[in-house]
Amino acid sequence: MGSKIVSIHSFRGGTGKSNIAANLATVAALDGKRVAVMDTDMASPGIHVIFGLGRERMKRTLNDFLRGECDIADACIDLTTRKEFSSIESGNLLLIPSSMTAADITRILREGYEVSDLKNGFNEVVRDKDLDYLIIDTHPGLDRETLLSMATADNLFVVARIDEQDLLGTAATLSVAKKLQVPDIQIIINKKPSIYEDKAIRQEVESKFKTGVATIIPLLPLLIEAGSRYVVSMRHPDSEFTERIEQVYRIIK
Secondary structure, three states: OOOEEEEEEOOOOOOOHHHHHHHHHHHHHHOOOEEEEEEOOOOOOOHHHHOOOOOOOOOOOHHHHHOOOOOHHHHOEEHHHOHHHOOOOOOEEEEEOOOOOHHHHHHHHHHOOOHHHHHHHHHHHHHHOOOOEEEEEOOOOOOHHHHHHHHOOOEEEEEEOOOHHHHHHHHHHHHHHHHOOOOEEEEEEEEEOOOOOHHHHHHHHHHHHOOEEEEEEEOOHHHHHHOOOOOHHHHOOOOHHHHHHHHHHHHHO
């Protein structure tokens, strides 16, 4: 199998996109794959919190790479060396975080960066770390970075809730992705209220958007309890949530 770039996107914030990206990467690493997760949501980074790095100062970040201050490999954090990821045996799990400092966030918003440098970062980390998967946690909405992560993706998963604003935004996202000729585009319905039936939702969404539904994730008490403080699929491998993430993994496998 060659390397794959997988983008996890949503039109609006709060859909659970980062949580899905973190857990998908972990499930792949547990299956023996070499995986990196890149946080390209530089305006509001946060996936590192799910991996247990919320209170740690990171030596290098994606911001440093985009300013030309380090190689992309220098910004990689090897999560498999950490105790909480010790059950990853033959696989490898890396994180390329974005900076959480107010100065760096303000600077990236004010000055921007060359999108071509970000594309080079994708290619370099895949090559230098011999990755099976690069999973990109994108910035919500449609901007230059998002368009790039879509255009370079082998698989695009658009995360949406059963919410009219989400679904209208999803329609716009899918339209753009199809124009960019992304090879494989699917929808993930997340935080599904219990009053809805999976079968009815799948039929309605697939008919409306002419796009497959990869999985439907219920609004689970376990996720509310986790509160983005840890990787659920690592701590609760037999949970319904992990089962749904494994459905997504089988699509990219």
